[in-house]
Amino acid sequence: MVEIETTPISTLIGVVYVPPGTIPPFHLFTKCRNKAFCIFGDFNAKHGDWKCETNNASGNRIITWLGETGNEMILPNKPTSRRSDAIIDFGITHDATGWHTEVLDEGTSDHFPILIQSPLNVSDSAVFRKTNWNLFKSFLNCVYEYWLTLVYNYDEQFFFTHFSLFLQSLWDRCSFYKPIKQYRPPWPYYLVMLAKEVNRSRRRYRRNKTIFNLNNFLELKKKFYAERFELTKQKYEKKMEWIKKDQNIWKIATPIFHSYSPPFRGLNVNNIIIKDPETIVDILANHYEKHFADPQHDENNIVHQKCISIYEQLGYMPNIPLDNISINESIVQQQQRLAHVLAIIQDLKALSSKKKEKKNIIL
Known part of the structure; x- marks a missing residue:
């Protein structure tokens, strides 16, 4: 199990696999008593309380243990096994309030993947690890031949230990830590695959510029933008619902008051x-x-005197509103001005050509 720093107290998170026909390791679960913990995994436990058709020994023991300890279960909303209509993948926690699960129909495993949303809160001062996986992969490509030579010269336990330490060190060197406020949740899997398909279609069109490749690229690009907009819209609506609930608005909008202004001294x-x-x-x-x-103007300046006289005459003009001009009249006036300008240009061209002819005659 690993301990993560959450508010107000730290939380223990672990995974477990219980083979069929065996009992869960309750002696390990008991170590988490009076602590905040979450244990997920394949329990291979069946019971009618979580909508299984039959009960088995593992399911009965879990029900008894939950009643004795007061712990709760994090149950998916539908079966998690492809072989039967049973929920055998779930979680155990001290408090299941706020946990949400969703079973995804993806992958080729005999178990459906489960998407879990937790109510755990992380401190604003926390950091998260961001890894450059391209750099990580590049280092592995450079040294994989060296490790292939070692695998035949050492026993499996020695090699496994040292290779695990190497991967851990490489992961640390290819990662850096950023404040939790800069964390950006990743896109869903389908949107990532769609973005990759758009990039492939773009490269395909650049190599072979045909109408078919262009239409394929534009269609995928349009579909990607629509899916991304829908995802952004759902996040925005979800955030607005959270803001409207209770007094959550003050968790993101801090009231700001102006500082006290000192009196006039x-x-x-x-x-x-x-x-x-x-x-x-x-x-x-x-x-x-x-x-x-x-x-104040200069009385001896003729230009100033002329401007002042014009300004004074404007003050005696009647205040008559201008007549309304229709858009058709405005278009006609613009066409007339354009025709006048074109006529001037034609005259200038004709005059220029005549001058050139005179020069040729003189030569």
């Missing part, structure tokens, strides 16, 4: 702080009176 003029209210009002009044006053 005076007006700084030429490095002198003036605190007299009447003096402050007079200074501000003079400043804004000058700021909003009419601009």
